[in-house]
Amino acid sequence: xEKKRNTITLHEYYKYHMHFRPNQPDPYLCYGRLSKQAIVDxxxxxxxxxxxxxxxxxxxxxxxxxxxxxxxxxxxxxxGNQIGKRVLLSSSHVSSRRYMVxxxxxxxxICRVYGPPDLFITFTCNPKWPEIISAILPGEQPNDRPDIxxxxxxxxxxxxxxxxxxxKIFGPTLxxxxxxxxxxxxxxxxxxxxxxxxxxxxxxxxxxxxxxxAEIPHPSEDPLGYILISEHMMHGPxxxxxxxxxxx
Amino acid sequence: MGGNIDRNINTGEGPYVFxxxxxxxxxxxxxxxxxxxxxxxxxxxIFDTKNEIQNRTRALQKEEPEESDLNIEIVSQLKEMLDNNxxxxxxxxxxxxxxxxxxxxxxxxxxxxxxKGDKIQYEMPHSEELAMLIAGDVSLxxxxxxxxxxTKQKGLQRISIFHPAYMPLQYPLLFPYGERGIHLGIPYHSxxxxxxxxxxxxxxxxx
Numbered sequence: 001x002e003k004k005r006n007t008i009t010l011h012e013y014y015k016y017h018m019h020f021r022p023n024q025p026d027p028y029l030c031y032g033r034l035s036k037q038a039i040v041d042x043x044x045x046x047x048x049x050x051x052x053x054x055x056x057x058x059x060x061x062x063x064x065x066x067x068x069x070x071x072x073x074x075x076x077x078x079x080g081n082q083i084g085k086r087v088l089l090s091s092s093h094v095s096s097r098r099y100m101v102x103x104x105x106x107x108x109x110i111c112r113v114y115g116p117p118d119l120f121i122t123f124t125c126n127p128k129w130p131e132i133i134s135a136i137l138p139g140e141q142p143n144d145r146p147d148i149x150x151x152x153x154x155x156x157x158x159x160x161x162x163x164x165x166x167x168k169i170f171g172p173t174l175x176x177x178x179x180x181x182x183x184x185x186x187x188x189x190x191x192x193x194x195x196x197x198x199x200x201x202x203x204x205x206x207x208x209x210x211x212x213x214a215e216i217p218h219p220s221e222d223p224l225g226y227i228l229i230s231e232h233m234m235h236g237p238x239x240x241x242x243x244x245x246x247x248x
Numbered sequence: 249m250g251g252n253i254d255r256n257i258n259t260g261e262g263p264y265v266f267x268x269x270x271x272x273x274x275x276x277x278x279x280x281x282x283x284x285x286x287x288x289x290x291x292x293x294i295f296d297t298k299n300e301i302q303n304r305t306r307a308l309q310k311e312e313p314e315e316s317d318l319n320i321e322i323v324s325q326l327k328e329m330l331d332n333n334x335x336x337x338x339x340x341x342x343x344x345x346x347x348x349x350x351x352x353x354x355x356x357x358x359x360x361x362x363x364k365g366d367k368i369q370y371e372m373p374h375s376e377e378l379a380m381l382i383a384g385d386v387s388l389x390x391x392x393x394x395x396x397x398x399t400k401q402k403g404l405q406r407i408s409i410f411h412p413a414y415m416p417l418q419y420p421l422l423f424p425y426g427e428r429g430i431h432l433g434i435p436y437h438s439x440x441x442x443x444x445x446x447x448x449x450x451x452x453x454x455x
Contacts, residue, residue, distance in 0.1 A: 034422060
């Protein structure tokens, strides 16, 4: 049996140090912008290490060695010295080209089996969620604590996905596909595609009306809906009319 | 910080975002600036320290001209705090004193690296464990593991990401006592891998 690693990795090291512990100052969390820079820095260290490993261990990792030669010939590089040394970034490296292509192919394969998706759902993190507000320390802004934001978003997202999978929201489903993105403001949001199990029927306008509403709810009939829509979904005046508008 | 910091992203009203692209690296220069050059980076600790505050604010303003509202008093207080507590800063100050005393002496600072599996994670570092002064010129080959900062040197040398002083050198304010960072071969707390707990418990008393 191969000897197991018994030393910690870079990832574990920084994960450990960035984790919040009550009443313990943490250099990666308490210093506002400087901490953010240090976090980005730590992440860059990790990436450098991983890419370095891939570059150093090409002979172990390069199962598709020949494919690389064919790619090069296809591009019109016929001389050996034009090809140079290829470093292949495998699909297991997150956000590498092969990773993106592989996931894209997976998505298209789902479409081939189940047809076009039925619903496109966007779910965005809200820094005013009570879970976030209660988890940050007094004096902190939600954007000072990216660790809390992503963690709570993840919990909520898992719950939402589970609800959709179990058919609690849209009835039985066939497939689910989602992609998490980070907006400029550091808040994560997700795009979800849902394939509904229609049993051969078409989706009727009544079903769509049940799920989707594109109007402002009446304040007296649906007061909560009215408050939520007017706070989150409406774009107020901006530019010269409202200098404080965050969209500028 | 090495790398291309994207300074265009914070123009809106939203929360501050730190973004950079390209490869990130940290490099260290020499102890003394080239003749007629403004001191920068580590040279600030050594050269012309009577006007250190001004030199520091000037070095920062060059990078971010719009942020010129630095409070001189806070800068000098931070400097004092680092002088009193940070062992790395102390070594640099010691080098300054020596250079002032013996004009033109050739010294180097050796920032000590770590051997695989050294148990340096668990205690507060002392000056002599972090770095030492070496008289004369040292060939770099001899000290591959360590960082050698000499009085005059062309260009900047790259710091390995596994050097335990990588983070404290870059962020003296986040690690005011020169706490050492990651190096290769830190063992798990126990050989039996209990997932999630048990790892590096002894660690807690440092950070």
